[in-house]
Amino acid sequence: MRKFNEQKELDSMNGALKLRTQINNFIDKINDQGYSNVCWLGIGGTYASAMQAVIHMKEKSSIETFYENAAEYIVTGNKRITKETLVIISSVTGSTQEVVAAIKKIQEVGATVLAFLDNADSPLGEIVDHVISYPENEQLKFFMAADRLMYLKDEFPDYEKFYQEMDQHFAQDIVNVAKEADQFAKEFVEKHHNDAMHYFVGAGNQWGATYSYAMCYWEEQHWLRSKSIESAEFFHGTLEVIDRDTPVTVYVGEDTQRALSERVAKFLPQICGNYTIIDSKDYDLPGISEKYRGTVSPFVFHAINNRIDAHMEHINRHPMDIRRYYRQLSY
Amino acid sequence: MRKFNEQKELDSMNGALKLRTQINNFIDKINDQGYSNVCWLGIGGTYASAMQAVIHMKEKSSIETFYENAAEYIVTGNKRITKETLVIISSVTGSTQEVVAAIKKIQEVGATVLAFLDNADSPLGEIVDHVISYPENEQLKFFMAADRLMYLKDEFPDYEKFYQEMDQHFAQDIVNVAKEADQFAKEFVEKHHNDAMHYFVGAGNQWGATYSYAMCYWEEQHWLRSKSIESAEFFHGTLEVIDRDTPVTVYVGEDTQRALSERVAKFLPQICGNYTIIDSKDYDLPGISEKYRGTVSPFVFHAINNRIDAHMEHINRHPMDIRRYYRQLSY
Numbered sequence: 045m046r047k048f049n050e051q052k053e054l055d056s057m058n059g060a061l062k063l064r065t066q067i068n069n070f071i072d073k074i075n076d077q078g079y080s081n082v083c084w085l086g087i088g089g090t091y092a093s094a095m096q097a098v099i100h101m102k103e104k105s106s107i108e109t110f111y112e113n114a115a116e117y118i119v120t121g122n123k124r125i126t127k128e129t130l131v132i133i134s135s136v137t138g139s140t141q142e143v144v145a146a147i148k149k150i151q152e153v154g155a156t157v158l159a160f161l162d163n164a165d166s167p168l169g170e171i172v173d174h175v176i177s178y179p180e181n182e183q184l185k186f187f188m189a190a191d192r193l194m195y196l197k198d199e200f201p202d203y204e205k206f207y208q209e210m211d212q213h214f215a216q217d218i219v220n221v222a223k224e225a226d227q228f229a230k231e232f233v234e235k236h237h238n239d240a241m242h243y244f245v246g247a248g249n250q251w252g253a254t255y256s257y258a259m260c261y262w263e264e265q266h267w268l269r270s271k272s273i274e275s276a277e278f279f280h281g282t283l284e285v286i287d288r289d290t291p292v293t294v295y296v297g298e299d300t301q302r303a304l305s306e307r308v309a310k311f312l313p314q315i316c317g318n319y320t321i322i323d324s325k326d327y328d329l330p331g332i333s334e335k336y337r338g339t340v341s342p343f344v345f346h347a348i349n350n351r352i353d354a355h356m357e358h359i360n361r362h363p364m365d366i367r368r369y370y371r372q373l374s375y
Numbered sequence: 376m377r378k379f380n381e382q383k384e385l386d387s388m389n390g391a392l393k394l395r396t397q398i399n400n401f402i403d404k405i406n407d408q409g410y411s412n413v414c415w416l417g418i419g420g421t422y423a424s425a426m427q428a429v430i431h432m433k434e435k436s437s438i439e440t441f442y443e444n445a446a447e448y449i450v451t452g453n454k455r456i457t458k459e460t461l462v463i464i465s466s467v468t469g470s471t472q473e474v475v476a477a478i479k480k481i482q483e484v485g486a487t488v489l490a491f492l493d494n495a496d497s498p499l500g501e502i503v504d505h506v507i508s509y510p511e512n513e514q515l516k517f518f519m520a521a522d523r524l525m526y527l528k529d530e531f532p533d534y535e536k537f538y539q540e541m542d543q544h545f546a547q548d549i550v551n552v553a554k555e556a557d558q559f560a561k562e563f564v565e566k567h568h569n570d571a572m573h574y575f576v577g578a579g580n581q582w583g584a585t586y587s588y589a590m591c592y593w594e595e596q597h598w599l600r601s602k603s604i605e606s607a608e609f610f611h612g613t614l615e616v617i618d619r620d621t622p623v624t625v626y627v628g629e630d631t632q633r634a635l636s637e638r639v640a641k642f643l644p645q646i647c648g649n650y651t652i653i654d655s656k657d658y659d660l661p662g663i664s665e666k667y668r669g670t671v672s673p674f675v676f677h678a679i680n681n682r683i684d685a686h687m688e689h690i691n692r693h694p695m696d697i698r699r700y701y702r703q704l705s706y
Contacts, residue, residue, distance in 0.1 A: 088611025099451070106454035108439060115607030120430070120579065120631045123437035142607065241572055241600065248451065259604075259612030269572065269616050271602045273590075276446030276473065279706070280419025281590030284699050285600050300451040311706040368615050368646075375610070375642040 060181035080128035092256030127154030138166025213331030229351035248301030299338035388546035391512035411459035423587030458485030469497025544662030560682035579632030630669035
């Protein structure tokens, strides 16, 4: 399989799951001290992950939690962020200029900042007090922090059971999804690698990832035009520009917003002959209880999207690492 | 001027401003009773207006306030919405199915609902306790409610001065913007009426309107493909698909997020030969103090967009009232 090292994938996910001890040590301490609310701050892909964390928590929690765009925070601020706030960020490079500037401003306010950094030896690593350093698996890190916060507020009573299943089965299950999806991904890319525009539709804990996949992968890394739209919003405008040949992909996950994406999936065949439905239900996740599949579905989609990326990169002969303008020009 | 009746526009805006007495009677009572937070709920265009109301409040307020998508609320709920919550909605038809269902669910929770309805004799009018009925001017209604909430929390000390200026000058100023922008709008439409894809970029209190203009006007009413992107996010993906011929329009407003849109406006000429900058600063607003222009800029853009719509409808011979699928098919 192209660009796929099973053992490396397994180690990466299992290593991320082991961060839970570090995460819990930190979150338990913050919970003991008390906090007023939780802010997930990011920009671009990390902003999208922040959206996912907030929707993940909304499923269960009455904790005040919201996401904030780093660049917007710099200019507008957010009076809900105070010294009682827990701010959680993630960064691969540790040097994204908007996030560095936002965190400096947040430190003046006195909020507590937890940073997941792939690279701790970085500008963010230098200024943040609480760093957990480990590569990739951003969404998993965010969900583990969110889940611990909810567990400590008695909003996730079966937390231990869930993570027992995750520790035992998650990595292997997701690797199996990748292998199972590879042929689909290849055919999908053969059909769509030259689309003039591709619409991606998603909801719930997959919405942030849908936004990010369209923008941070197709636009930024494949230089392919794409638009993302929330499943519920699709019916309030975007549907009118869809016709027989318009490429539309719908992610149908298993959280509470499944019905919203199912509605799009059921509607599309009436008006469109070029749609793709990616349903996490089509993938076995042995050892993961039915009731947890909604939480796990973004990881199923992530594994499938990774396969699409691997084939897209090859078929379009477009290395995903190159950028036309980002960090190439000054602006 | 095509589709423009100056007196009707003036009467419409001035009539909306006069709703302030009704709005204040209601908000003052709610403030006296106490509330925990404010939720702006909508879907499609009203969801976009909800985003604008939240960003408008963020400029000044420490009140917990957030927007919620009606369809998402139906399936996921939101534990921050309790009987102590003030929920504010707006609807033209009063019959949008997702909003009707969401409000029924919210009433079970016991939250207080204020509904701005163009048509009070409607399903929403029947189920909501507090209705203010008046056509159009949704954003103005939302801002008046938000401003009163902030005034009562001592977050808007010059509230009276602001509304004195609004009552005296707003309607005529906005009508003048429309007249001044008409020639620009005609030329813009002549150039862009057949675009395969048009990118709209906006920030701050114009972001919701940018999202709505791309989706609820170009997609839904003109059947033209478009994508909206937040100014800060533009640099984290979308920029890579912009080239010489890509049509991009940037709204540069005057609130605190002006710098984010200016950054896009300054960057674009390096990589794109088909961009348009619409800057609210280019329009005089006599009688409106400099410090209030940031609040008024979405209305400036709204007047300009209306002129674009009038010309687009004519040049494309596409009546804005027709829908291909919406409320035509069952789904």
